[in-house]
Amino acid sequence: MYENSNRGIVRDIAKGTMKVHRLRNIMACLAIALTTILITIICGAGVSTVKAFMTEAQMNPAPGTNGAGICGGPELLEAIQEQPGVEWADIARPCMQGTPRNQEFSGNVVKFLAVSDGYYIHNYVDLISGRYPQNAGEVLMSDTLAGKTGREMTPGQKMTLNLVVQENKERVERPVEVTISGFYDNPLEAIGDYEELYTTEDFPDLYNPELGDANSVIYTKLTGVTHQTPSAQVQEKLEALNEAVGGNGVMLISTQDYTMIFVGGAALLLLVIVYGYILIYNIFYISVVNDIRFMGSMKTIGMTGRQIRAMLNYQVMRLGAAGILLGTAGGAGINVLVIRLLKDSQFSFSRYYEGGISLALASLIGILFAAVTVWISSRKSLSLAAKVSPVEAARFRASGRKKTVFAVLSFTLSGILFCALYTSLVGYDTQWMVNRMNEADFKVYQYHAVQLMDAPYEPMDQELVERVSDVDFAGESYIFYRAADLGQDPDYGSYSESLSRVKTDGQYGEILEKEAEAADVNEFWLNAVSEAVGNKRDFEAGILGMDAGALGMEAANLNVYDGTLDAGKFASGNYLIYQPYNAAFAGEDYEYNILKAGDELTLSFYNYATESYVDKTFTVMAVVGVKPDNYAGEIDPIIQFAISDSAFREIYGEQADEMVSSILINTSDQDEAACQAELEEIVKESMNSQVLVASKYETKLSEEVQKTQKVCIGIFVGIVAGLIGMANIVNTLVTDVLSRKIEYAALQSIGMTGRQMMGNIFARGMRMILTSLVFIIPVGYFVTRLVAQYPVSTGFVPSLYMASLCMVAAAGTGLSIAVAYILTRVLNKKTVVERLREAQ
Template sequence: MLENNNQRIIRKMAKRSMQGNTRRNSILIASIALSAFMLITVLTVGITYFKAQRDQTIRMYGGVHDAVLMAPSGEQIEKCRNDSRIEEAGLTVKCASAESNGVDDSLHTTFIWSDGTYWDVQKRPALKWIKGEYPKQENELMISMGALKECGSENGKIGDRLTLTYGDKNGKHKKEFIISGIYEDYSGETAAYVSEKFYRTTGHKPSDVTAGVMYLSFSRALFTDKQLDTFREELNLGKQQRLLYTGITEHSLSVFLGILGLVFVTCVCSYLLVYNILYLSVTNNIRYYGLLQTVGMTERQIHKMLYRQMFLLGGAGIVLGLAVGSGTAFIIIPGIVKTIGIRGGAVSVSFHPLVYAAAVLVSCLTIYFGSRKPAKIAGRISPVEAVRYTAPGGGRKKRRTGKGSIAGRMARTNLLKDRKRSAIVILSLTLSVSIFICVITIIQSQGARTMVSNFMDFDLELSNDTLGKEDESQYRQIFDKDFITALDESKGIREIYPLYLDEITVPWEPDFAEIWMREEYATWMDYPYAEARDEYKKNPDKFYSYITGIDEMLFDRLKETLSQPVDKEAFMTGEVCILYRNDLSLTEKDIEGKTLTFYLKKTGEEGSVTLPIGGMTDENYYSPYAGLAPVIIVSQQFLHRLNPEAYIQKLGILYQEEYDESAEAQALGIAEESPYSTDIESSSKIESMKRVKESQGNMMEFGLGIVLILALIGIMNYVNTVCSSIQNRLGELAVLESIGMTERQMKKMLVQEGLLFAGSSLLLSSTVGIGVTYVIYQSVNYMDVGFYFPLIPVLGVYVLVILVCICVPLLLYHYSIRGKSAVERLRESQG
């Protein structure tokens, strides 16, 4: 066909075609706007969420760093500070520890010296607030609120004096300190930062085991396992050194790929949202394009006209979507967050130009690729074929009548008639539901309640601090029968699990005791075992350790940490013991067939006991204190046979209802009434949860915003698709009505179509979707939080999807036929 020079006419026809199909074009603009809206809001609020999560990580780790190097040597310090891969390298030294304030002699406050890099650059972002200045004089302290409270000066202020007894490498000292600064962090740490002058008097240095720590912040964000291993090798770590990467550094690549996967799925959802509408819009107007060819339009000109229409409509949709998306992301969501958030302060949303660029690019690509195939169909079809054109899959086929109602059979037929359209609708709905499940799973699993679950999952732990004192005469059985009875009688307390403790001596012997002590000194001591061996042989009592006694429940949890099984009955009857490994590099082969001989300090050598070693654990719950010799774990019954008066070191308490504040108030009230209240340390899941919530800021509210946006978009996606589908099927529905199909049958057919769409998408979401959710969750789970599937919200969404799939077709059908006869609707569909 010869091409006519009718560009002006093409522009006019494109304009008139747009004006003549207002409803269809409105649906198309709404789809494109919804696509751009989805990308803008989800990506903007998503970036804000992950930024808040990063802030939470900084607050929980206590500083901005990517790796921690323990006991760094001078050479390693210099190397790290000159390494181009490292942006900041801060140094701290734990140089002393407070022991007494004159009233309480079981303090836990640590004295730390910090260089300027760590304190000013890495530590400050992790603090709630700070007052005063970092110490310069030998007697000055920058003290945490937790340490102030422990030292009995909760209401202390800058300039106040504090007299403390502390211990360092040179022994014990008593000193009056002046508070030069006060700070509060999110973890409730009990620490006091000291001046360099004070640090130089303690005898400690950065290379001391358990004293020196170097905090490294890398200049890049992504690392492969190989790169991290290479950096570790370059440091030439000694046996006593550890290089620990933060969770997000160690899993940086998998986290990035997981986030990239979420972004990709979001873009696919956006693409499908528009593609289906474009496809229906063009293919259902084929007759019109065939008629255009009869007046001289070529295939190329039809392509131009279609692309002109699509990009005009697309431009309007993109602008509308960007405007509404920006308003939602930067005004509505922050407003909601500020309204429902429990924390004060400004609510800021992260702005990134790339988000807008991505939204425009994805929308334009969607319009282009979504228009290509329909445009080819419209351009290549002849006028005669156009008149007879039906949607794909609409050809006549012989079918058996089948069983079931007419409406049900027709619903199934319509679903299969245009398989491509049906597949796109189901896939689009499946992706919307799946990404909702994925995001809400990530958010719920990162919730404060999920994150604070400790190893034993106790609601409250109470510890007897007198057992940590050097003077054995100060040991007290704080948790006596009366104390435990008072807890038992409290209404909100369900169960109490005691952990018993006693001091033991492990005498020297050339087999396992020798192996253990050699490894212990090589790992934790700053002088060789050879210098202590003779003393250990002569006076083993100086190298004391501990034995802990546990009940059946504690043993069941202990079994989960063992690399090889231990017979429960043998353990409970005292025929085998388990050791706390204490981070030594001993393996199961080292204990195979070994026995351990020990005796209680109270009974002496006459009460020696020899037990086979069944296994080793790294869980420090079972080892409140570490000795030089092995810490032995036995059954509670066996320890009572050795010493019926063994001390209870800690109590693990479970409430009738988790996070029951009234039950906690009762338990802590009983502890406060004890004559040894200052020697009782508490660890509360409720308090931990509150600290996590504080560290999260408004992270969870922004996460809720993402979930609500995704739910809204999923619903609007289906509404738009069904709206376009019914609009394009008005002629077909009018024909069915004209041959006797009642309105009730019509509605029943639409309902069953909706249920088929809902059932198919929910089946895929519940299988493939949940599987993908688990994979993505594990890839972004750098904090190793247990996978938590939010059953109630997911079931709620499933019910909502079913309701939408039932109600939307009925409402749209009712709106489309309102006040119009079957003849009028048939005429409109062909016009």
């Protein structure tokens, strides 16, 4: 029958032995399928996430160059285009600073840009309808802006743009009628409430000639530079180009470092592969141990090790194929669901999730990794079966101290990881995070007061301030002011946040000089101080005017190094709170002796409106520093002097009304969503795109989403790690018992009942679990305390740690009970006599 080949008989034996291992076959298929599913999901969701990230990364203004360019006007464009190493360059000239004052644009930042012809193609501005603008009377609008403004995408529509132009150095509103020549597919959809409106390059010359090209950018595509090129390299090339053409500076967006994401994804994939390896290895190993005497018998009658290996390989391959097929189908299906879930999540890149080719790739990777895992994990079992001699098989013992130690160690590590993840992630205190970012329930604030921008400061008008302060739901409201140079000239196209000049020839200069002598001071600040004090120039400091009633709120965010915060004294207007620049985030141990509470300090404040100095003497109430990791207070790292609102008005006069930086509101109203919506509506109606709304409510929603996502991922990882530990315990226990089944039969013959047998196996399992717990408790405590710090979590929660320990103990106990029960049942399927006969 077999001619001269013995392959046929090996195959026959393989098929025959496979049939009698139904449970093993099912378990192996399931294990392989599960591993494949997990790998496919990670590769599917992982690959899609990376793609979504990268797609979002391109979503910067001028996505064709990732925002890289040279600052300068049209005169530089040709020079740049002719430079070697430049693939192409296009100019984008702002037609005005800020957003056109159109009601319909409220809530959005709309950049009105005059661009050169090549800009559209190079920056993915693809037409949906109509044509690109051909003259300064035409504009190109995005599909998303059309949607926001309720327009049909029909070219030829007329609209009036309420521009703010420079006339005789004043900003004046100037309506300009334009025709919408076409609509484009917005490539910058990812950037929330940001829109770009385009027209021809000559528009600023015609309608806003005084504006100049301080903010114009020639977006430049350099040869060999891609979205993945590190920022430092891009900057170097741009600076060289800038020097060559005499530009006004360079512009680029920092490339995001995705290394950690790739590392995290790879680590997760590795964890799953290890889990799969352990699981599949255990199943095949237990199967071989159970059949070790059979292997020995086969060897006795002449089957070589190679033939035994071939026989088992036959089974492994078939089980592997079935499991991988099942797993791939399941994994692909789950991928579709998971990606849908991620698409609906709150990540900024969520909208870029897509299926299609990513899922196909994920399935292929899943098949590959699963196949490799199956192959590697079955090797040891096959080697054992192939190498065991008949005598060794008869005496085979699977247990040993080494194996037990490994199993205990594995369970210990898994337990520690699970406890650390569970405690830190479930213990993530969203309220703590909310309080870290918000001191009041709601805040309406001038973004430019705290942020450098490329448009001039647009003050909050009085009507807005009054409307916000007087909302019905406000229990209490506080207005804050920040001194600012409202008429500042741009510095390379940028306008700084709210800072104001204070004279340095006097007490303040002396204080700054002494502060500069301290060790570990901020270098940027040091240079600014040296420049100001050395040249007897004014120093730009952050000056906050505030209602004394808000001092209690502010105190929660501050470390007080000297003095006390007394609202009554503060309200008098004769006291100030001083924050040394280097005290911000310095912590409780910061030492400062230069200025003390009770000291008199005379300051000369520059009043921009009157172009004169206002001198005022204060008594220092307290020296403070913002607490580390705290971003809630209005006394933030930029502020050096906090004075009462009355003192602020005394110094800055009527201009103080244009320096309102924020209005904080506390309320007892439970309907936070409605309060938020009301404030957003008020702000929208003001048409000041620099005014924003923040709230505890909004932060809480965002934090809760983040927590849920962290918990899901973290617990998933913890459970997978836990399963690895449990799998090793199971392997050690099962193989030990199976290799001693004759012994157990003998014990049953001399009087061990089934219950006693179960108890014996359970006790073996519990010994391993309890030994692990002895190490998990102290080591896990130490590790968890480390892990539970910010940014992973918000602190160690003892009750959650106890709960996680209980879960680990319960899992271990449950495992021991289950294994003992199942093993007892499985072994007792054969009678004592049948098992004893095996020995013969």
